[in-house]
Amino acid sequence: MKAFACIALVLTLGSGLAAQQAAPEWKPPAATPDAIRPQDSPYKQESVEFTLAPGEGMEYKYRLGKGRAFLYSWVTSRPVHFEMHSVPDGAPSTFAETFEKLDDRPEAHGSYTAPFDGIHGWYWQNRTDQPVTLKMTTAGFYSHAQEFRRGQSPKVKEF
Numbered sequence: 001m002k003a004f005a006c007i008a009l010v011l012t013l014g015s016g017l018a019a020q021q022a023a024p025e026w027k028p029p030a031a032t033p034d035a036i037r038p039q040d041s042p043y044k045q046e047s048v049e050f051t052l053a054p055g056e057g058m059e060y061k062y063r064l065g066k067g068r069a070f071l072y073s074w075v076t077s078r079p080v081h082f083e084m085h086s087v088p089d090g091a092p093s094t095f096a097e098t099f100e101k102l103d104d105r106p107e108a109h110g111s112y113t114a115p116f117d118g119i120h121g122w123y124w125q126n127r128t129d130q131p132v133t134l135k136m137t138t139a140g141f142y143s144h145a146q147e148f149r150r151g152q153s154p155k156v157k158e159f
Contacts, residue, residue, distance in 0.1 A: 070140020
């Protein structure tokens, strides 16, 4: 009989503790009608590889309309300085809105949604005394890419 009373006491105490630790009632998140953004054309994909000589810098940018997005992933053989920035259509050539600027990075991965029509991308600089190889993969709703290197005409790639 004592064993039965002990078991009943443990069950009673345990059920009270469980009731105190019960999770709060789940509530659904607010409606998100803008979660899906249909596009009028298929997304594009690109894999590119660049070599930066010691001390060399270059830019690579995509043309995006406002609200269009891309995913990106790039890696380098040695850490580089980089800036992710954009130039709105109609802005002076000296203007750029910078979103990220970091030193000594061997890689970056993420997504980007254009806040305005324009060109959007990166500037990388090799601050080492050895060549650096950069490999990048992107997928998104861009129409073309532009490569800028000092002393060279811009290279344009249509998609």
